[in-house]
Amino acid sequence: MTERMKGFSTRAIHDGQAPDPxxxxxxxxxxASSTYVQQEIGKNKGYEYSRxxxxxxxxxxxxFASLEGGTSAHVFASGMAAITALCTMMKSGDHVVCSDNxxxxxxxxxxxxxxxxxxxxxxxxxxxxxxVDRAIRANTKLVHIETPTxxxxxxxxxxxxxxxxxxxxxxxxxxxxxxSPYFQRPIEFGADLVMHSTTKFLNGHSDGLGGVLIxxxxxxxxxxxxxxxxxxxxxxxxxxxxxxxxVKTLAVRMxxxxxxxxxxxxxxxxxxxxxxxxxxxxxxxPQHDLAxxxxxxxxxxxxxxxGSLEAANRMLKKLKVCSLxxxxxxxxxxxxxxxSMTHAAIGEEGRRxxxxxxxxxxxxxxxxxxxxxxxxxxxxLTAA
Ligand SMILES: *Cc1c(COP(=O)(O)O)cnc(C)c1O
Numbered sequence: 001m002t003e004r005m006k007g008f009s010t011r012a013i014h015d016g017q018a019p020d021p022x023x024x025x026x027x028x029x030x031x032a033s034s035t036y037v038q039q040e041i042g043k044n045k046g047y048e049y050s051r052x053x054x055x056x057x058x059x060x061x062x063x064f065a066s067l068e069g070g071t072s073a074h075v076f077a078s079g080m081a082a083i084t085a086l087c088t089m090m091k092s093g094d095h096v097v098c099s100d101n102x103x104x105x106x107x108x109x110x111x112x113x114x115x116x117x118x119x120x121x122x123x124x125x126x127x128x129x130x131x132v133d134r135a136i137r138a139n140t141k142l143v144h145i146e147t148p149t150x151x152x153x154x155x156x157x158x159x160x161x162x163x164x165x166x167x168x169x170x171x172x173x174x175x176x177x178x179x180s181p182y183f184q185r186p187i188e189f190g191a192d193l194v195m196h197s198t199t200k201f202l203n204g205h206s207d208g209l210g211g212v213l214i215x216x217x218x219x220x221x222x223x224x225x226x227x228x229x230x231x232x233x234x235x236x237x238x239x240x241x242x243x244x245x246x247v248k249t250l251a252v253r254m255x256x257x258x259x260x261x262x263x264x265x266x267x268x269x270x271x272x273x274x275x276x277x278x279x280x281x282x283x284x285x286p287q288h289d290l291a292x293x294x295x296x297x298x299x300x301x302x303x304x305x306x307g308s309l310e311a312a313n314r315m316l317k318k319l320k321v322c323s324l325x326x327x328x329x330x331x332x333x334x335x336x337x338x339x340s341m342t343h344a345a346i347g348e349e350g351r352r353x354x355x356x357x358x359x360x361x362x363x364x365x366x367x368x369x370x371x372x373x374x375x376x377x378x379x380x381l382t383a384a
Contacts, residue, residue: 008067008182009251016062017244028059030241052229056237060244061212064202067181067247068194070214072221074228075240079177079197080105081233082211086144086173086195088227092118094141099126099156101149101354103175103197104342127287129160136168146175147184147294151303151338151362152355153278155287158294162190177201177329182254183297192216200329204246204253208239253331254297256367261300264365267374268304273381275305275359300365301328303338306384309358312337315384316361321368321376328364333373336362 006014017028031054036047047053057075064073076082083106090096098110100123110121124131126145136143143165147156158174165172173193174186180201186194196202198210213224228234235243258281265279280291281298291298306312316324322333326341336342339358343351351357365373 015066074224079211158189206330257300318380333366
């Protein structure tokens with residue numbers, strides 16, 4: 001009889017983290033050591049130098065591989081460092097097809113840094129998977145998508161895009177930061193690689209940056225371990241430990257984020273001052289059916305339109321429980337203004353194409369008591 005696959009929370013709490021064999025400590029220690037004693041020439045206990053590998057990092061990487069259903073995971077100093085490492089799979093002359101609505105930092109890295117090294121990028125609307133098919137060329141090596149997108153919460157059908165990629169022998173990577181592996185596991189839909197900014201839901205407490213690449217093939221593990229050693233943008237043992245700690249409560253946090261997210265979205269949808277709400281859990285979201293198929297929850301990311309920059313600013317200034325700040329995925333409710341913050345760099349024309357209006361407000365609904373979030377929004381919306 002094959003061993004039963006353990007549940008998500010059990011894996012989050014235990015995988016990669018057997019009790020310490022020497023002391024019995026239930027938590028993996030922070031191995032604050034740059035180097036490791038060797039027994040004789042060419043003989044060691046699996047660790048030589050902490051840029052290449054570190055036991056706290058190994059524990060975290062085994063844990064992440066298990067949660068996403070991949071075969072390997074490699075962690076980096078930030079989400080951007082992880083995406084940079086991902087792109088080292090390519091060489092000058094290679095081509096990438098990606099979503100035209102991605103995290104701003106990703107677009108900036110692609111356009112302003114990596115094009116200087118001869119990589120080419122084509123941006124398409126991946127909500128219609130046929131656009132991906134049309135954009136793939138002979139030199140295309142990777143398709144990179146983000147679903148749902150920030151801040152419009154538009155979805156891409158992962159299974160459909162994965163099929164298209166594989167018919168061209170191209171790999172698909174998915175930035176899964178917004179859903180976390182608790183609600184969406186792209187590898188189960190055919191993705192070859194998954195990337196996260198662990199800064200967000202995986203950490204969950206807004207107290208550390210990090211990034212991870214999860215692979216499905218032996219060459220992914222080899223490539224990313226080699227990149228960690230060569231480029232050195234690794235995650236420190238302390239940050240790894242913070243993530244090991246954070247991820248233990250991922251399931252309970254995500255369930256509460258989702259419960260609060262649904263309530264806040266419904267409430268905003270009925271509010272007289274709110275023009276429209278973008279949340280995949282709403283029955284009137286154009287991709288609600290795909291959301292139900294592809295995700296096991298709707299999460300807590302949403303955005304809504306107040307009609308003008310002035311109305312948005314009047315509301316944002318009044319927040320007391322919720323905070324006006326960039327980032328997302330922490331236990332506290334964070335609200336941002338995409339047009340002036342995360343999406344300022346793409347300009348008015350870029351924002352118009354994506355539907356990002358000046359009155360759009362993005363919310364990462366936290367896990368405070370939802371009545372307090374609603375009361376804060378209500379008093380702030382009165383000012384809008
Ligand atoms: C934050 C974020 C990133 C970048 O991650 P950092 O940890 O800030 O470097 C990439 N993708 C998405 C979707 C993000 O939200």
